Amino acid sequence: MELSDSVEMYAFYSLLVYIFYTVFRKEEEEETLEGACGASPDEPGPVSMETGSRRRDGHTSRTGKKSCARYSESSSSSDSDELSDQDQDDTSDLPACTPLAAFLSFKQEAEKRRASQVQLEATGKLAESPLVTVMSHLLSFLEQYSHFQQLQQQADQYRVQLKRHRVQHRRQMKALRGSYRQRIRDKNSIISSLEEAISQQQSPSPLNEGESSSDVGSPSGVHRLVESLYGLQGERSKLKGELRLLHSQLEQKESDRHSRIQAFQQQIDELKSCIEEREEELSRLRTATGATDSEKRVLCLSAENESLKQSLSVTQGLLQQLTTIPSQSSTMLIKQENENLRGRVQQLEISLQQRAEQLSQLESRSEQREWRRGEELRQREDRVRELELELNKERGKEPVVKYVTQMVEVESPATVRQLTKARQRNEVLSERLSSQNERCKQLEDQIRKSDEYSCNLQHKIAAYEREIGKLREELLKEISHLEERKEEAVKAAASCSAEHFQNLQDQFFTLQKRLTSLPPTLRSMKTDYASLRSQVRNFSEFYGAAINEAKKQISAAISEMSEANKDLLEKYRKEVALRRKLHEQLVELKGNIRVLCRVKPVLKEDQHEEGQSVVVTTDPNNESSLTVMNKGKNRNFELDKVFQPHATQEEVFQEIEPLVTSCIDGYHVCIFAYGQTGSGKTYTMEGSVENPGINQRALKHLFSEIEERRDMWSYTVTVSSVEIYNEVLRDLLSKDGEKLDIKINPDGTGQLHVPGLRVIEVRSFQHIKKILATARRNRITFGTQMNQHSSRSHALLCITVQGTDLASGSKTTGKMNLVDLAGSERVWKSGAEGERLKEAQNINRSLLALGDVIQALRGRHTHIPFRNSRLTYLLQDSLGKGSKTVMVVQVSALESNLGETLCSLKFAQRVCKVELGPAARKIESGGGQCD
Ligand SMILES: Nc1ncnc2c1ncn2[C@@H]1O[C@H](COP(=O)(O)OP(=O)(O)OP(=O)(O)O)[C@@H](O)[C@H]1O
Known part of the structure; x- marks a missing residue:
């Protein structure tokens, strides 16, 4: 166990x-x-x-x-x-x-x-x-x-x-x-x-759009x-x-x-x-x-x-x-x-649908295009038929008809071009036809006249015939009478003496002679008549041939004339351009600011005191030199031009004329007279009724020049006139005498303008004369010790010339200010008091401002004091760069005015040294301004 x-x-x-x-x-x-x-x-x-x-x-x-x-x-x-x-x-x-x-x-x-x-x-x-x-x-x-x-x-x-x-x-x-x-x-x-x-395929490139659009539209x-x-x-x-x-x-x-x-x-x-x-x-x-x-x-x-x-x-x-x-x-x-x-x-389906829609659209478009082309073709055919009819009417030229018929077969742009060419040719032909018709009329008149002549001839022939008939009857009567007388004579011979018989026989022979002499005249008259008849018969044929020949000659002459006209026109244009260029060179050479001196002749009314000597001498051999004797010494003044005391108004204007031409060409020009009171400023600028001054002559020249250029240019001339009195601006062409102001133009050009100023469009020289008279009437003048009708204000005549080149359409705007300044004076000498004294002070002040402007221009200062006075402010456009200015210095030759003469001449010499630079033309080609 x-x-x-x-x-x-x-x-x-x-x-x-x-x-x-x-x-x-x-x-x-x-x-x-x-x-x-x-x-x-x-x-x-x-x-x-x-x-x-x-x-x-x-x-x-x-x-x-x-x-x-x-x-x-x-x-x-x-x-x-x-x-x-x-x-x-x-x-x-x-x-x-x-x-x-x-x-x-x-x-x-x-x-x-x-x-x-x-x-x-x-x-x-x-x-x-x-x-x-x-x-x-x-x-x-x-x-x-x-x-x-x-x-x-x-x-x-x-x-x-x-x-x-x-x-x-x-x-x-x-x-x-x-x-x-x-x-x-x-x-x-x-x-x-x-x-x-x-x-x-859908969106062709823009370069070959036309091509591709036509490709899309095409069946391929x-x-x-x-x-x-x-x-x-x-x-x-x-x-x-x-x-x-x-x-x-x-x-x-x-x-x-x-x-x-x-x-x-x-x-x-x-x-x-x-x-x-x-x-x-x-x-x-x-x-x-x-x-x-x-x-x-x-x-x-x-x-x-x-x-x-x-x-x-x-x-x-x-x-x-x-x-x-x-x-x-x-x-x-x-x-x-x-x-x-x-x-x-x-x-893809959507895009397919879109493509299909586009395709259908394209098809419909191409159909529309085809339809339109068909329509155009039909219209052109109609037009060609009309043209054919017209041409047939106007002795229609076969080649032209063929030419126009061919046009229809070509595509639209070429057709349009050819159509326009055909139209032009048609116009030329119609012009020629009209000229030929005129010639035909002339010839017909001639034929009518010749017919009349032949009628007259026929009448004459008939008269001759009648006369011949009468003569023949008379002759026959006479023959019968003679026969009777012969028989009587024979009878009488038997009874009368041999002498009487002999006389009778002589008479008979003479009569026979007369009878024999008559038939040749009659024959020649008959032949003349026959030849005249044949001539009349051949006349229409002869004149038909002559008319045809004349027509040919006329057409050839017309073509030659048109060619010659063209050449002439071209030559004329070139000539005008050359002339303008030469003129410009001349003005450039002379300088864009020029000083002329005019010595007033010694008038009786000026010699208040006896024994007044002349201290101003001119040299007839030197047109730019002037000598003033002052305290025993000669003082020489060199100016651009010195007029002799006896110089005429026309001579003075000769020097101004190129500037007027420049104004027409589109330059800004200023001409003003400066000098002591009574020295002849108003005389030089306005002149008298019988001897007008620069203003009138300039305007006359302006209109004559415009008339000359009428075929190539169209011009509009407007005029305004103001005076500056005691630094107040007044319209000389308006009766109300309202005060005016100088302002910058709101058009953006930067130029000055005077709002409310009356500007009158001038169409003829006669019209301008009336305007100038009105301005003269309205100007303020008073009598002073120096001048019975002393101008107490600066007077400005402003002329604007707007030109349009008919060939190119380019536009020019020229301005010309013609200024008659108030006289500089020594108050004590002019005896001015009260209002006159105030005037004199204002005048001297504005002239001083002008002197300052000239001084600044001469010294090429960056700032030019244009605004220091109304006068200089108003003349700003014409005194500044790119303008052409002429100052006429008026001096008195008398010793009593020596001081003022020296002052004026010194001022003139200062102005002489001013350089305004090259003048600038105001020209607009198309849209912009090209100075
Ligand atoms: N060259 C001349 N030949 C003949 N007469 C003249 C000449 N110059 C001036 N006179 C005369 O002298 C007078 C005075 O001239 P004018 O009035 O033109 O002088 P002014 O300079 O304008 O004077 P103000 O400045 O006072 O107006 C006028 O009667 C005018 O006819």
């Missing part, structure tokens, strides 16, 4: 040792394997993560570790190798377990037999020992454990297979995706190329478009076929995947049921064995089982995720691609 117990105990413990050895040795081995696996960087995410989490929790996942090890093996080797390794691994657990189990079962059987014999022998009852029961439980547990391990191995295998499938699936998906993308790229490139082709363009549309439709059907194929492939793959997942699910369910069975078994064992060490161990095992279960569920979840996520993502991608393709196809 003791021996058997000890044997049992030994067997029990050895069984326990074996169990522990089997379980824990394996764990250690797997831990080492797990360490190796965890170090692998190639392990995929989910499994390695799971393994890692288990290790942190302190639990070891056998399945995880095994799968890890096997996955690493499978990743490095082929599937068959992997499977064989797995089999080897599985068989390595069995040899340790099976012999001992066999031994224990054998031992158990032996024990059972022995116990049954002893019981039979001793008590006759079969009683099983508890150790044996526990051992049997343990053995069954071991069996279950090994079965569980096998199941786990199977699950691992499934997992590996699943992973392998997943990898394969992923690769296939990748390959598929690549191929899809490539196909889509190909399709996109095809579509883009097609779209480009369509867009090229439409044909190409239709071809491209057919190509697009073919592409679309191809794409649709490919899409259908892809759909079927995807569906196939989807169904395969689903069947695999279902198979895995089934296996997993089976495993679950097995595990549940094992759990039941364990609980049963626990109740059977009680709370012992083995029970604790069993509890541990159950906990482990639980954890395994959890890990299995987790793995299952992961598996599900693994199986669903890629498939979802791939499905999503495919769906997206599908949608993209569908969208693309829809876009």
